[in-house]
Amino acid sequence: MKNTASVQEPKKWIYRHSYNARICHWIVVISFAYLVVSGVNIFLDFPELYWGKVGFQGYPAVFKLSDWGISWEEAGAMGNRRWGRNYHFLFAWVFVINGFIYLSWNLWRKQFYRKMLPRRDELSLRHLKLEVINHLRFRRPRGDAARGYNVLQKLSYLLVLFLLFPFMILSGLAQMPAFTAISPELIDLFGGRQTARTLHVVVTVVLVLFVIIHVIEVFVLGVVNGMRSMITGKYVLPEEEQEQEQEAT
Amino acid sequence: MKKMEKTASLSRRKFIAGAGALSGLLLTGCDTDIYLPPKIRGGLMGVADVLTMASQRFLLSDQALVQEHDVSEITKNFPVWNQANPDDEEFQRLLRGGFQEWKLPVGGLVNRPLSLSLEALKRLPRRTQITSHICEQGWSAIAQWSGAPLLQVLQAAGGVTAEARYVVIDTVDGWYEAYDMFDVVHPQTILAYGMNGKDLPLGNGAPVRLRVERHCGYKNLKFVKSIQVVASVEEIRGGTGGINSDNDWHWYAGA
Numbered sequence: 001m002k003n004t005a006s007v008q009e010p011k012k013w014i015y016r017h018s019y020n021a022r023i024c025h026w027i028v029v030i031s032f033a034y035l036v037v038s039g040v041n042i043f044l045d046f047p048e049l050y051w052g053k054v055g056f057q058g059y060p061a062v063f064k065l066s067d068w069g070i071s072w073e074e075a076g077a078m079g080n081r082r083w084g085r086n087y088h089f090l091f092a093w094v095f096v097i098n099g100f101i102y103l104s105w106n107l108w109r110k111q112f113y114r115k116m117l118p119r120r121d122e123l124s125l126r127h128l129k130l131e132v133i134n135h136l137r138f139r140r141p142r143g144d145a146a147r148g149y150n151v152l153q154k155l156s157y158l159l160v161l162f163l164l165f166p167f168m169i170l171s172g173l174a175q176m177p178a179f180t181a182i183s184p185e186l187i188d189l190f191g192g193r194q195t196a197r198t199l200h201v202v203v204t205v206v207l208v209l210f211v212i213i214h215v216i217e218v219f220v221l222g223v224v225n226g227m228r229s230m231i232t233g234k235y236v237l238p239e240e241e242q243e244q245e246q247e248a249t
Numbered sequence: 250m251k252k253m254e255k256t257a258s259l260s261r262r263k264f265i266a267g268a269g270a271l272s273g274l275l276l277t278g279c280d281t282d283i284y285l286p287p288k289i290r291g292g293l294m295g296v297a298d299v300l301t302m303a304s305q306r307f308l309l310s311d312q313a314l315v316q317e318h319d320v321s322e323i324t325k326n327f328p329v330w331n332q333a334n335p336d337d338e339e340f341q342r343l344l345r346g347g348f349q350e351w352k353l354p355v356g357g358l359v360n361r362p363l364s365l366s367l368e369a370l371k372r373l374p375r376r377t378q379i380t381s382h383i384c385e386q387g388w389s390a391i392a393q394w395s396g397a398p399l400l401q402v403l404q405a406a407g408g409v410t411a412e413a414r415y416v417v418i419d420t421v422d423g424w425y426e427a428y429d430m431f432d433v434v435h436p437q438t439i440l441a442y443g444m445n446g447k448d449l450p451l452g453n454g455a456p457v458r459l460r461v462e463r464h465c466g467y468k469n470l471k472f473v474k475s476i477q478v479v480a481s482v483e484e485i486r487g488g489t490g491g492i493n494s495d496n497d498w499h500w501y502a503g504a
Binding site for chain 1: 293294296297298300301305308309313314315316318322324326328380381383384385386387388389390391462463464465496497498499502503504
């Protein structure tokens with residue numbers, strides 16, 4: 001009994017995030033932020049979305065920013081397309097190379113299998129219902145139950161990593177003129193480059209919503225602990241409910 | 250589908266035969282500089298430019314044709330974008346005369362510099378293609394283009410010399426762009442004088458515009474004025490090989 005801290009229940013540290021996961025995570029944060037901001041800059045210069053193979057000013061649009069009170073000229077004045085294009089393609093490369101390193105390392109180390117694949121019992125309707133209710137009440141697992149990801153986390157991470165991110169890359173490629181020669185099939189897969197462009201924007205909105213919820217969750221769980229674990233890897237397991245009394249000073 | 254493949258292989262054969270007649274063209278085609286822009290920007294932006302161009306050029310190395318559409322897919326009112334009618338005295342004079350006196354100088358590193366009239370250009374082998382015009386802003390539209398392959402025009406000028414690296418095209422309204430031989434020899438790179446079965450309309454770049462189908466709209470110059478073959482673009486205006494790259498846009502516009 002050297003000091004007062006050891007009298008109390010000792011903090012339970014776990015090593016939560018690998019080197020690779022932490023570095024790749026922050027590179028994704030930076031590149032995703034640049035991709036969204038530069039993408040918005042590109043969009044503002046042509047603030048309409050279309051469906052199918054063709055689309056231009058005057059062609060029936062599925063979305064017009066002018067319907068939302070921002071005229072074509074006002075939108076154009078807000079965006080800088082040249083800056084947007086330069087940075088969009090720069091950070092697309094950062095994003096893709098980083099993603100390739102992240103995916104291959106984690107597949108090789110079986111990290112997805114260990115950490116993100118939901119167990120059978122987690123996928124039962126009852127358990128999923130319970131998790132959703134807990135999330136809506138801002139109640140989170142504590143103690144040993146907080147060691148891994150919960151099932152909603154697992155499913156959303158898998159969705160983003162293996163569906164939405166690849167979708168963004170493919171729908172981006174399908175808009176490039178060189179791909180009409182490299183792989184016209186890719187463009188046909190989306191039903192035309194204008195559809196690919198529209199879905200590129202739609203999925204961006206979905207991803208931004210994911211980021212907002214993700215950040216809210218970090219605050220709900222404890223921003224200091226969360227940030228520390230994503231920077232140093234060390235994570236303090238939240239104490240069990242019954243031992244919630246404060247530490248002695 | 251079958252039919253398209255057939256035309257593809259046919260024009261590929263034609264391309265090889267044609268390129269062989271142009272001294273130097275095949276050599277530059279195999280060179281590593283098909284992967285690099287004429288002037289690489291500094292910093293990370295230059296790294297990204299090279300990654301984009303090199304990876305796409307690698308995937309395009311068989312010179313595959315771009316997707317061609319059905320007549321029924323042609324866009325009814327194809328947009329007129331940017332320059333619609335150049336405010337140039339000489340051009341206005343030619344326009345009034347129905348471009349009868351229009352001439353296209355083909356010079357620089359060619360064996361027989363010449364000046365082509367619109368009639369002479371139309372007498373060259375013709376290629377017609379229905380393709381998507383893709384603007385970097387995000388819009389796209391489909392039209393049928395008829396014209397003389399750029400390769401045929403250079404052949405009419407006796408082919409290019411061994412030092413030739415870029416074809417520089419100037420326009421009436423002061424734009425210019427350089428194209429490397431990889432794009433020049435592509436069968437769908439044409440100087441178009443026809444659109445949707447008629448003469449090229451004024452708003453779309455009459456009398457002749459370039460179609461370089463694997464690039465964004467800003468490389469598909471309208472109102473073509475002259476063609477010059479060069480070994481280097483360093484001495485031309487901003488020195489980057491195009492008005493767009495002089496202004497810090499991508500030189501390679503395949504993305």
